[in-house]
Amino acid sequence: MRKLFTFIAVMLMAFTAYAKVWEITPTSPRDKDNIRYCLRDNAAAGDTILLTEDGPYGESDAILINKDIVIMAEAGVHPVVQLTYYCKVALDANAKIYGLKFDGKETCEYALRPYDNSRSSVVFEGCEFYGFLKNVITGEGTMHMDSLVLNNCYFHDNGRAAVYFAASSDAEGTHVCDYLKVTNTTIANISALSGAAAIDLRSNGSKEGVYNKLYVDHVTMYNVAGYERGIQSYKSTDVTITNCIIAEPADKADYLYPTYCYGGTISNILSYNTKNHRSG
DSSP: OHHHHHHHHHHHHHHOTTOOEEEEOTTSOGGGSSHHHIIIIIOOTTOEEEEOSOOOEEEOSOOEEOSOEEEEEOTTOOOEEEESSOEEEOTTOEEEEESOEEEOTTTOSOSEEEOSSOOOEEEEESOEEESOSSOSEEEETTOOEEEEEEESOEEEEESSOSEEEEOOOOSTTOOSEEEEEEEEEEEEEEEOOTTOEEEEEEOOSSSOOOSOEEEEEEEEEEEEESOSEEEEEESOSEEEEEEEEEOOOTTOOSOBEEEEESSSEEEEEEESSBOOSOOO
């Protein structure tokens, strides 16, 4: 992991000659004392915010991601970012976030949400999410983003889904995330409303179509309570789910669907105490 983040840092600096690296510690002066102030007042598009200590880094208000930015841990460091209010992704923002632990402190509802009808994308690499009351990463209604990529992440001890995107409009093809990719990720110790899924990507409209794309590979789920479905993609035909382990739910229910999808490719799923993989 140390070599990975060192390599990332070197490559970022090499290819962004005019970009700046902002080093943040939990005791930095106020103009750089947390992520949100650095994003608002200091960092420009293309810059990197580097967290240099384990922390915790306390964030008492929303982190507004409204520009192209990299937020990452220094090599060998595992920074904990304590959120009181969720991170908001704005129009045309593109963020890459490496090696951070996000703590909802069992008081924060979400970790990240788009807050307008935005053309935006976020990548989380090697991140951990815990202590959130509701869906950890979520978008609803018209709160749209272009893409979300999660790799080598760990979601645990949260109130609801790891990822939940659901369109509330009945307009044909309404959706809130064009592309969702989840790989090499573990989801554990969560509960949720009946009918939801730990990874949930939904579109509305009376006709099926490629309104969004879902790719899930090497994802493990266990001790998941209250769910009828482990992975769900509704009203989308561009779906690939492979090499996953979806274990017995925490409440010992006998109705769990490992996957509940319309169309797509589903293969090599190891599951326990479950029904069929597909419906619709």
